[in-house]
Amino acid sequence: MPDVVLYWLRSDLRLHDNEALAWAAAHGAAVLPVTCFDPRQFGRTALGFPATGPFRARFLIESVADLRSSLEELGSGLAVRTGLPEQVLPVLAAECGAHLVVAQQEPAPADAAIEEAVRAELDADGRELRLFWGSTVVHRDDRSAVGVDDFRVRPPLSVPRAFPPLPNVPLGRMPALGDFGLHAPELDRRAALEPRGGEAAGFQRLVAWMWTSNALGAYADPPTPERPTPEPSRLSPWLAHGCLSPRFVHAQVLEYERRRVRNAGTRAFVAALLARDACRWAALDGRLPALESPAASPAERRRLDAWRTGRTGLPFADAALRELRLTGLLGHDARRDVAHQLVHDLALDWRLGAAWFASQLLDHDACISTAHWMAAAGLPDGPLAPEPRLDPLAAGRHLDPTGATIRRWLPRLAPLPDATIHDPRPSQTPSGEWVERTM
Numbered sequence: 001m002p003d004v005v006l007y008w009l010r011s012d013l014r015l016h017d018n019e020a021l022a023w024a025a026a027h028g029a030a031v032l033p034v035t036c037f038d039p040r041q042f043g044r045t046a047l048g049f050p051a052t053g054p055f056r057a058r059f060l061i062e063s064v065a066d067l068r069s070s071l072e073e074l075g076s077g078l079a080v081r082t083g084l085p086e087q088v089l090p091v092l093a094a095e096c097g098a099h100l101v102v103a104q105q106e107p108a109p110a111d112a113a114i115e116e117a118v119r120a121e122l123d124a125d126g127r128e129l130r131l132f133w134g135s136t137v138v139h140r141d142d143r144s145a146v147g148v149d150d151f152r153v154r155p156p157l158s159v160p161r162a163f164p165p166l167p168n169v170p171l172g173r174m175p176a177l178g179d180f181g182l183h184a185p186e187l188d189r190r191a192a193l194e195p196r197g198g199e200a201a202g203f204q205r206l207v208a209w210m211w212t213s214n215a216l217g218a219y220a221d222p223p224t225p226e227r228p229t230p231e232p233s234r235l236s237p238w239l240a241h242g243c244l245s246p247r248f249v250h251a252q253v254l255e256y257e258r259r260r261v262r263n264a265g266t267r268a269f270v271a272a273l274l275a276r277d278a279c280r281w282a283a284l285d286g287r288l289p290a291l292e293s294p295a296a297s298p299a300e301r302r303r304l305d306a307w308r309t310g311r312t313g314l315p316f317a318d319a320a321l322r323e324l325r326l327t328g329l330l331g332h333d334a335r336r337d338v339a340h341q342l343v344h345d346l347a348l349d350w351r352l353g354a355a356w357f358a359s360q361l362l363d364h365d366a367c368i369s370t371a372h373w374m375a376a377a378g379l380p381d382g383p384l385a386p387e388p389r390l391d392p393l394a395a396g397r398h399l400d401p402t403g404a405t406i407r408r409w410l411p412r413l414a415p416l417p418d419a420t421i422h423d424p425r426p427s428q429t430p431s432g433e434w435v436e437r438t439m
C-alpha cells in the first residue's frame with residue numbers, strides 16, 4: 001500500500017462518483033488532495049482577452065471552496081496552490097513524501113499536454129502519475145460497446161465515508177478574483193440563472209430542473225411561439241467543472257424514467273449526454289486540434305470586436321453575444337447562430353470565435369467547444385459532421401419569433417414592432433466593412 005498519495009484535482013471537483021478520489025481514499029495511508037490555479041488559465045490570451053473570464057473564474061473558486069469544506073467534513077482538507085502543476089506537484093510530493101500522484105485524466109489536448117509535463121517531472125524524481133477516468137457517462141474502457149440504445153454504464157461510485165488523514169503540509173489560502181486581476185461580475189437581473197459553483201449547488205440545480213420542475217419529461221416537447229425551445233437543464237457549468245458526474249446525472253435520468261416517465265424527452269437528454277461523451281472520445285483519439293488563437297489583421301480585429309461586444313447590427317446575434325458577455329452563458333442554438341455568423345458572414349477564422357467562447361463561457365469545455373466550432377466552420381476533418389451554412393438572420397427569427405430575446409438584451413430596440421425587430425441595423429457599410437455601433 002502506498003504511504004502518502006497526492007490527489008491532484010482539476011475538472012473533477014466533487015466527492016461523488018469519483019474514481020481517483022475513491023481509489024486514493026481506499027489505498028493511501030495518508031492522502032493530500034491538491035488543486036493548482038494554473039497561471040496559464042488566468043493570464044491574457046494573445047488576443048488580449050482574459051483566458052478565463054470573471055464568471056468562470058468565480059465559479060471555479062466557489063467550486064474549489066465547496067470541495068475544500070466537503071473534504072474537511074470527511075476529516076481531510078484540500079491544499080490550494082497557484083502555479084504550474086508540473087512545478088508545484090513534484091515539490092509538494094517531495095514535501096509530503098508521496099511517491100504516487102493520482103488524477104482524473106483530461107482528454108483535451110492542452111490538458112493532456114500538462115499531464116505529460118507533470119508525468120515527466122515526477123518520473124525524473126522516481127515518482128509516478130496514475131490517471132483514472134471519470135468525465136463521461138460511458139467509461140473509457142467500455143466504449144467499444146456503445147450503440148444507439150445499447151451501451152454499458154457502470155453504476156456511480158458513492159462518496160467515501162471517511163478519508164485518510166492529511167500529511168503535515170500547509171494547505172494554503174484560497175485565491176480571490178482580484179489575485180487574477182479580475183473583478184466580481186455583477187448579477188444581471190436578466191440572466192436565466194446565476195449558477196453558483198460546487199457540488200452542492202450542482203445537486204440543487206439537478207433536483208430543481210429534473211424533479212421539482214419536472215422539465216426532463218418535456219425536454220423534447222415541440223416548440224410553441226411562446227416557448228420556441230424547451231427548458232434546458234443548464235447543468236453544463238457543473239458538468240464542465242466536474243462538480244456533477246455525468247454518470248450520476250445519467251443514473252438520475254434512469255431513476256426519473258422509472259418513477260415518472262420514459263419518453264422522447266428523457267431519451268433526447270441521454271443523447272445530449274452521449275454527444276458530450278463523443279466530443280471527449282474525439283479528443284482521446286487525437287481528432288481534436290489544440291486551440292491556438294490565430295493572428296488577426298486590424299480589419300479582422302475590428303470585426304471580431306464588433307461581434308464579441310454584440311455590435312454587428314444583426315439584432316438576434318447581438319443580443320445573444322451580449323447575454324454571453326453579461327452572464328457567461330448562452331443556449332445551444334444561439335451559440336450555433338453566432339458561430340455561423342462569425343465564420344460565414346464576418347469571414348473570420350473560427351478559432352477567433354472559439355477563443356472568445358473559451359474566455360467567457362461558464363461551461364467552457366475545450367473538447368465540446370472545438371468540435372462545435374469546427375462543425376460550424378464546415379471543416380470536413382472535425383469530429384462532428386460539417387454543418388451547412390446557417391443564415392443567422394433566418395435562424396434568429398426562428399429562435400426568437402416574438403423578439404423577446406432581442407428586447408431583453410437590446411432594450412433600445414424594444415419599441416420596434418415584431419415584424420421589423422429582427423431587421424439588420426445599418427452597421428455594415430456598402431463595401432461590406434462592419435463598423436462598431438452603440439446601442
Ligand SMILES: Cc1cc2nc3c(=O)[nH]c(=O)nc-3n(C[C@H](O)[C@H](O)[C@H](O)COP(=O)(O)OP(=O)(O)OC[C@H]3O[C@@H](n4cnc5c(N)ncnc54)[C@H](O)[C@@H]3O)c2cc1C
Nearest residue numbers: 232233234235236272275276332335336363364365369372
Ligand atoms: C459553438 C458551440 C460551442 C459550444 N461550447 C460548449 C462548451 O464549451 N461547453 C459545453 O458544455 N457545451 C458547449 N456547447 C454545446 C451546448 O451548446 C451546451 O452543452 C449546452 O448549451 C449547455 O446547456 P444545458 O446544460 O442547458 O444543455 P442541455 O440541453 O440541458 O444538455 C445536457 C448536457 O448535455 C451536454 N450537451 C448538450 N448538448 C450538447 C452538444 N450539442 N454537444 C455536446 N454536449 C452537449 C452538456 O453537457 C449539457 O449540459 C457548444 C455548442 C456550440 C454550438
